[in-house]
Amino acid sequence: MPRFFVDHALSVDNAFNLPEGPARHVQVLRMQPGETITLFNGEGGEYEARITLMGKRDVAVIVIGYTPEDRESPLRTILIQAVSAAERMDYTIQKATELGVTKIWPVHGAYSQQRLSGERAQKRLAHWQGVAQSACEQSGRTRIPQILPVTTLADALAAAPKDATRLLLAPGAATRLAALPAPQTQVVLLVGPEGGLSDGEENAARAVGFEAVVLGPRILRTETAGPAVLAVLQALFGDG
Incomplete structure (x- = not known):
């Protein structure tokens, strides 16, 4: 599943437009509404988001899940x-x-x-x-x-x-x-x-x-x- 960093507050049921960089990448991958991506904002954990709109410039998503994933080193x-x-x-x-x-x-x-x-x-x-x-x-x-x-x-x-x-x-x-x-x-x-x-x-x-x-x-x-x-x-x- 494609994975992107977003400088955005994330929570389940949160709907928003992806920032320009991730949006462009999703468009390059030719993803379609209904497909899912993984998002993280640097505050810990990962969020699963579903694409709801693929416009010429905007890509809208809704967050549908959260995983408290921790892959940071103890050192x-x-x-x-x-x-x-x-x-x-x-x-x-x-x-x-x-x-x-x-x-x-x-x-x-x-x-x-x-x-x-x-x-x-x-x-x-x-x-x-x-x-x-x-x-x-x-x-x-x-x-x-x-x-x-x-x-x-x-x-x-x-x-x-x-x-x-x-x-x-x-x-x-x-x-x-x-x-x-x-x-x-x-x-x-x-x-x-x-x-x-x-x-x-x-x-x-x-x-x-x-x-x-x-x-x-x-x-x-x-x-x-x-x-x-x-x-x-x-x-x-x-x-x-």
Whole structure:
């Protein structure tokens, strides 16, 4: 059954027109009145809705059922990710969302090749939120991970939850992920840009409690690193 995110209050017997994006998708699928789709609004659970009208522009539905579905990971994870080139950042957000990330915090690092500010940063943030929503539609998640506005790495380090397990992915680190104790609350993972983190940034992260960890002997690209570590963390402490 096709599944769509809608930024709309949902309840059984609620009738409304689908937003433009889901409506267009339903039309592309050539669905007809009487057929059903699955809706979710990020507040938990899923809703079954029946199509009641297929117009040239509008698609009307009525909610006919609710399922308290919960596919969220028991492991809360925050990914502090240095901003990378457009397609690479999209990939990171998409895969991190599929892997159950709770929050993504884009930052500028000393070696970041992408710098976003002002209206451009706002447009990218809206685009990234759309990428996350689409990944939730595909993966079955019922809650959308929060994507915070782009900030400096220093600000993110200062604001990272103090009760979390703080990890810094660093080539050559002595600690492997499998050797970590189970997190007591949540995990904050820091991943640098294409050029890596500077020595000063690594030292600043260590100074506020980030532990350097290594995934293996190979150096991963920035868009691969975060999702790869999240997959391991989920296998060790979350969905696994």
